[in-house]
Amino acid sequence: MIIMNEKIKAAEVALTGLNGEDLGIVPRAEALETAKRLKADLVCTSLFSSPPPCKLVARGSAKQEAQKDKQAERKASQPVKxxxxxxxxxxxxxxxxxxxxxxxxxxxxxxxxxxxxxxxxxxxxxxxxxxxxxxxxxxxxxxxxxxxxxxxxxxxxxxxxxx
CATH class of the missing domain: 3.30.110.10 (Translation initiation factor 3 (IF-3), C-terminal domain)
Incomplete structure (x- = not known):
C-alpha cells in the first residue's frame, strides 16, 4: 500500500521534486501545497526514516505504478508451467x-x-x-x-x- 497526500502524518518530510531534484527538508503543509500547485501527488517512499522521504509524482501515476507492481508480483508467484x-x-x-x-x-x-x-x-x-x-x-x-x-x-x- 502507498501512503500519499493527506495520509502522510509526519511534521516534516525530505522532499524530492518531479524531476528527481532534492528540495530539502520541508514542513508537511508546505510539501502538500507544492504538490497541489504542481498538480501532483505527494508520495511517501519509506516510513523507516525520520523525516520520511517523499517525492512529487504526476497525479494518478503513483496508483498505476502500484497496480503494475502488484500485477507483476502476482505473475511471478505463479508456478512455472x-x-x-x-x-x-x-x-x-x-x-x-x-x-x-x-x-x-x-x-x-x-x-x-x-x-x-x-x-x-x-x-x-x-x-x-x-x-x-x-x-x-x-x-x-x-x-x-x-x-x-x-x-x-x-x-x-x-x-x-x-x-
Missing part, C-alpha cells in the same frame, strides 16, 4: 525443426519444457539420447536443462527451464 514436447528417435529434419521452434517459443514465453523421446525398439536408446543432446545444445540460447537425461525402458526424457 511444464509443457511436454514428444519426439521419436527416427525423426526427420523438418519435423525436428518444427519441434525445436515449438520448444523455443515455449521457453521464450517463460514455460518449462519436458522433452520426451518415445522408444519403439530396444536399439533406439543411444539414438534417442543423441537426439536429446542435440536439442539441448540447440536450445542453449533460451533455456538450460534442469534434470539429467533420463533413459528408461520406453522413453528418454529431460526437463529444460527458461533462462
Amino acid at each position: 511444464v509443457k511436454e514436447i514428444r519426439l521419436t528417435a527416427q525423426i526427420e529434419e523438418h519435423d525436428y525443426e518444427t519441434k525445436f521452434r515449438q520448444s523455443e517459443k515455449l521457453l521464450a514465453s517463460g514455460d518449462a519444457v519436458q522433452l520426451v523421446v518415445k522408444l519403439s525398439g530396444s536399439k533406439e536408446g543411444p539414438r534417442a539420447k543423441e537426439l536429446t543432446e542435440r536439442m539441448l545444445k540447440d536450445l542453449a540460447g533460451v533455456g538450460k536443462r534442469e534434470t539429467g537425461i533420463q533413459v528408461s525402458g520406453k522413453q528418454v526424457a529431460v526437463r529444460v527451464n527458461p533462462l
Whole structure:
C-alpha cells in the first residue's frame, strides 16, 4: 500500500521534486501545497526514516505504478508451467525443426519444457539420447536443462527451464 497526500502524518518530510531534484527538508503543509500547485501527488517512499522521504509524482501515476507492481508480483508467484514436447528417435529434419521452434517459443514465453523421446525398439536408446543432446545444445540460447537425461525402458526424457 502507498501512503500519499493527506495520509502522510509526519511534521516534516525530505522532499524530492518531479524531476528527481532534492528540495530539502520541508514542513508537511508546505510539501502538500507544492504538490497541489504542481498538480501532483505527494508520495511517501519509506516510513523507516525520520523525516520520511517523499517525492512529487504526476497525479494518478503513483496508483498505476502500484497496480503494475502488484500485477507483476502476482505473475511471478505463479508456478512455472511444464509443457511436454514428444519426439521419436527416427525423426526427420523438418519435423525436428518444427519441434525445436515449438520448444523455443515455449521457453521464450517463460514455460518449462519436458522433452520426451518415445522408444519403439530396444536399439533406439543411444539414438534417442543423441537426439536429446542435440536439442539441448540447440536450445542453449533460451533455456538450460534442469534434470539429467533420463533413459528408461520406453522413453528418454529431460526437463529444460527458461533462462
